[in-house]
Every structure is written in structure tokens, then in C-alpha cells.
Amino acid sequence: MRDSRIVLSLTLGILLTAGVRTAKAVPSYARQTGLPCSGCHYTPPELNAAGRQFKLMGYIDRAKNTDIVAEADKRRTGLELLTTLPLSAWFETSLTSTKASQTGAQNGNFEFPQDISLFLAGAWTSRVGSFLQVTYNAQSDHFSMDNTDIRAAGKTTVSGKELVYGLTLNNNPTLEDLWNSTPAWGFPYIASDSAPSPSAAPLIQGTLAQDVAGAGGYMMWNQHLYAAATMYRSDHIGTAQPNTGASSTLNIRGVAPYGRVAWQQNGRTANMEVGAYALHVKATPNTITGAEDSYTDWGADFQYDQNIGRDTLSVHGAYIRENTALAASFANAAAAQSGHHLNTANINAEYHYGNRYSGAFGWFTTTGTADALLYPQAALSGSANGSPQSSGYIANLSWWPSQNVDVAVQYTGYTRFNGSATNYDGAGRNASDNNTVYVLTRFVF
Numbered sequence: 449m450r451d452s453r454i455v456l457s458l459t460l461g462i463l464l465t466a467g468v469r470t471a472k473a474v475p476s477y478a479r480q481t482g483l484p485c486s487g488c489h490y491t492p493p494e495l496n497a498a499g500r501q502f503k504l505m506g507y508i509d510r511a512k513n514t515d516i517v518a519e520a521d522k523r524r525t526g527l528e529l530l531t532t533l534p535l536s537a538w539f540e541t542s543l544t545s546t547k548a549s550q551t552g553a554q555n556g557n558f559e560f561p562q563d564i565s566l567f568l569a570g571a572w573t574s575r576v577g578s579f580l581q582v583t584y585n586a587q588s589d590h591f592s593m594d595n596t597d598i599r600a601a602g603k604t605t606v607s608g609k610e611l612v613y614g615l616t617l618n619n620n621p622t623l624e625d626l627w628n629s630t631p632a633w634g635f636p637y638i639a640s641d642s643a644p645s646p647s648a649a650p651l652i653q654g655t656l657a658q659d660v661a662g663a664g665g666y667m668m669w670n671q672h673l674y675a676a677a678t679m680y681r682s683d684h685i686g687t688a689q690p691n692t693g694a695s696s697t698l699n700i701r702g703v704a705p706y707g708r709v710a711w712q713q714n715g716r717t718a719n720m721e722v723g724a725y726a727l728h729v730k731a732t733p734n735t736i737t738g739a740e741d742s743y744t745d746w747g748a749d750f751q752y753d754q755n756i757g758r759d760t761l762s763v764h765g766a767y768i769r770e771n772t773a774l775a776a777s778f779a780n781a782a783a784a785q786s787g788h789h790l791n792t793a794n795i796n797a798e799y800h801y802g803n804r805y806s807g808a809f810g811w812f813t814t815t816g817t818a819d820a821l822l823y824p825q826a827a828l829s830g831s832a833n834g835s836p837q838s839s840g841y842i843a844n845l846s847w848w849p850s851q852n853v854d855v856a857v858q859y860t861g862y863t864r865f866n867g868s869a870t871n872y873d874g875a876g877r878n879a880s881d882n883n884t885v886y887v888l889t890r891f892v893f
Contacts, residue, residue, distance in 0.1 A: 474536035474569045474579075475852055475893060477502070482511030485851040486803045490753070490760045492854075493628065493637055494798070497714050500626040504612055504668055506601035507570060507577030526574075534570025534578075538892040544640040548881035551828055557642045561586055562888070565594060576600045587641060593658055593685050595632065597623050609670040616664050616678065620657040621706045624666060624676055627721050629749035629764040630708075632657070635796040635810050636842050638856055643884040647823055647866055648814055648836030650770035650790050651698075652706075652727045652745040659684060660700070666708075674710040674723070679703040682731075693736040701740055704729040710749075717755040724748045732776055739776040745769070758802055765795040774822075783822045790816035790836060798844075806846045813839040823866065825874045832874035835867030840879075852892040860884045 478485055481502070485492060488499030495503065502509055510530070520526030542562040549555040561584075568580040581594035601614035622630040631653045639645075649655060664678025682691055682700040693699040710723030726746040732738055747768040754761045770790040777783040796810030820834035840862040847855045865879035866872045872879055 476534040528574035536567040646838035788817040827875040831866040
């Protein structure tokens with residue numbers, strides 16, 4: 449334990465003198481619009497009203513004199529092309545230290561890098577833009593597709609009110625969303641890739657991320673009512689096509705519909721959003737035929753941002769309910785019963801001191817149906833009683849010495865993990881043994 453504290457102290461010193469982090473605020477957008485990162489973010493990745501509008505309109509807004517332009521007529525097509533490619537990158541390095549070492553492994557895990565991301569993010573044409581991310585992961589030692597959203601947008605007037613409409617191609621349900629209260633962009637904005645994490649989560653909470661391909665549309669009426677709908681199919685990156693299902697425990701049958709509605713109210717010093725979303729998936733494990741597992745996820749969320757002078761207080765909350773009928777898993781003896789449910793809830797608040805410092809605190813909980821086959825006993829990662837119940841809190845402090853350089857220190861504490869507070873895995877490990885100090889530095893350029 450003393451050794452891990454020495455490693456933590458030394459690495460904190462190195463990182464704090466080096467600088468880092470900015471999530472999803474890529475400099476290619478700043479070069480395109482002529483605005484600093486703070487033009488669209490309170491602190492990244494939290495979008496302000498201007499940032500939500502930029503995303504809504506398809507990432508295409510730009511400053512003057514950034515285009516190569518050719519006028520269109522009846523016989524010739526036109527052109528509006530950025531004079532430079534909308535490219536960005538980030539470099540992340542991190543330290544992870546848990547209260548108790550993971551079995552057979554050293555503590556104080558220092559990753560240099562943790563990952564490197566490349567972005568094609570900005571306007572492609574006068575109506576089409578993208579957020580396209582490819583990430584190198586040091587643990588798997590290869591590049592792969594990450595969050596990607598390509599969209600086309602336009603606007604018109606209906607009964608004297610503005611209607612913005614658009615199409616989206618993306619690979620993660622909730623990725624198209626404009627707020628920081630849904631899973632793809634929700635708190636916590638950073639996470640260790642080596643610390644233990646609870647085993648149970650609804651599909652919509654990241655299980656399908658980068659493993660699906662979706663096409664859909666969205667609209668915003670009168671800057672108040674937002675609605676979106678996308679249909680998803682399995683798109684197992686790194687496996688042979690067409691899909692045989694053999695390498696995946698979740699193969700979507702037909703299409704998986706996702707829907708979203710939200711109401712926003714923007715004021716001079718405050719912004720508010722309340723909304724709901726849902727996803728329905730029928731899938732087969734390791735095959736594309738036979739009995740199906742059915743998942744229905746629905747959630748409710750809210751966001752409130754209040755300007756306090758030059759500072760901002762942001763509060764987010766969400767509740768997700770997942771109902772499942774696991775006929776295929778039950779038939780394959782992967783579940784002890786067919787019917788299950790999961791409930792997750794989280795709430796967090798973040799205070800942005802200007803755009804140089806921020807502090808956040810959040811609470812989370814997961815409850816649901818116990819099943820000894822679905823959540824089996826295993827050292828470190830398993831559940832001794834088959835329960836998916838986990839709960840805890842997250843505290844984060846971030847410092848931006850520059851808008852494209854950030855240092856973040858995050859502490860995650862567990863009051864319950866995979867079903868219990870003590871001896872949760874049947875091998876003597878307690879929930880609090882997974883309490884994690886995580887230090888991330890990120891350079892974005």
C-alpha cells in the first residue's frame with residue numbers, strides 16, 4: 449500500500465507539471481468557426497447553448513474566408529469546401545490506483561499513453577458535417593472506430609416558427625443528443641480503463657457503443673421541442689462480413705429502434721432541459737437464428753445550467769429502466785430465468801469557475817433482478833449472491849491551464865459492488881477495495 453502511494457505521489461507531480469484533458473472539444477471546430485473552445489463549452493465536454501446549436505446544425509457553421517466556393521446553376525453543381533481538412537487529435541496519459549490491488553496485479557497503473565484519438569470533425573459541405581473519431585488503445589495495441597456522428601441539417605419556417613431538421617449516421621445510441629444528461633455524453637466524462645467496474649448496466653448505457661450502425665433523423669421546433677429517431681443494426685467492427693453472429697453475444701434481429709424527445713428553455717442566465725428516451729432490441733447470442741433475447745430500455749433525464757457571474761453551475765440527472773425477456777439466454781443456461789429488470793439512477797452537479805477550474809460530485813446506483821447465472825460468482829469481477837446491485841459516488845477536480853490542455857483528478861467510491869458491500873465476489877473482496885484514484889492528462893491539438 450505504501451508503494452502505491454509513493455507511485456501515486458510521484459506521478460501526480462509529473463502530471464500536474466505537464467498539463468492536460470478536453471473531452472469532445474476538438475480544435476478543428478475552433479479553427480473552422482474562429483471561436484475558442486469556450487465559445488461552445490462551459491468546460492468540455494459540457495455544451496452551452498451555442499454549442500448545442502452548432503451540433504444541431506450539423507457542425508457546419510464557419511468563419512468567413514475559410515471556404516473554397518464555386519457557385520451553382522441549373523447545369524453545374526456548386527462547392528463550399530474548407531480550405532484545410534478539419535483534423536484534430538488528442539493524446540491521453542493516466543494513472544489508476546485502487547484501494548486494494550487487483551488479484552495478481554500491481555497497483556498504481558501508469559499508462560503512457562492510455563490512448564490517442566484522431567478526429568475528422570467539421571464541415572464536409574455547406575450542409576454536411578461530422579464528429580468522426582478513431583482511437584488507438586494502448587491495452588489492445590490497435591486503432592479502432594470510436595464515437596462517430598455524421599449529419600446533414602437544414603432549417604425552414606412552419607407557422608412562423610423555426611424548424612431545424614436533420615439526418616444522422618452514428619454508431620452509439622444517444623450519441624446524437626445535444627445535452628450532457630444521456631449516456632453517451634453524461635457524467636463522468638472520464639474513466640479508467642483498468643479499474644474494476646460493476647458488471648450490470650442497461651444496453652443503452654454504453655453496451656452497444658461502436659458495435660452498431662444507425663441511420664435516423666431529428667428536429668428542433670422553435671428552439672424548444674427536440675425529437676429524434678434512429679434505427680440500429682449490429683456492426684461488429686473487426687469481424688468478417690456478412691455477420692454470422694458467432695463472435696458476439698448480442699446480434700440485433702431486424703432493427704433496434706431508438707427514440708428521443710426533449711423540451712428545452714433557454715434564458716439569459718439559465719438553461720433547462722427535461723426529456724425522455726427509449727431503445728428496443730431483439731437479439732440472439734452467438735448466432736443470427738433461433739430464440740431471441742428482448743431488451744426494452746427507457747429513461748428520463750434533466751439538465752439545468754445557471755450562470756453565476758462569470759461562473760456556471762450545472763446539474764444533471766437521469767433514470768433508466770431496462771426490462772428483459774431472455775428466452776435465448778435461458779435456453780442456453782446463461783440465465784436462471786427469462787424475466788429481469790435493471791434500474792439505474794444518477795445525479796451530479798458541477799461548478800465551473802470560469803473555464804479554468806471545475807469541481808464535480810455525482811452519485812449513482814444500480815438495482816435489479818438477482819440471477820446467479822447471469823451474474824455468476826468470480827474473483828474480483830463476479831457476484832457471490834447473483835445480484836447486480838451497485839452504488840457509489842464520484843468526485844472530480846479539473847484544471848485547464850489552457851483551453852486545449854487539462855489535468856483531471858477523479859475519485860470513485862463504492863458503497864456496494866456487484867451485490868454487496870463486503871465479500872461481494874465470494875473471494876474476500878469488499879466494495880470499498882475498488883475505490884479508485886484516477887489521474888488523467890490530455891493534450892488536444
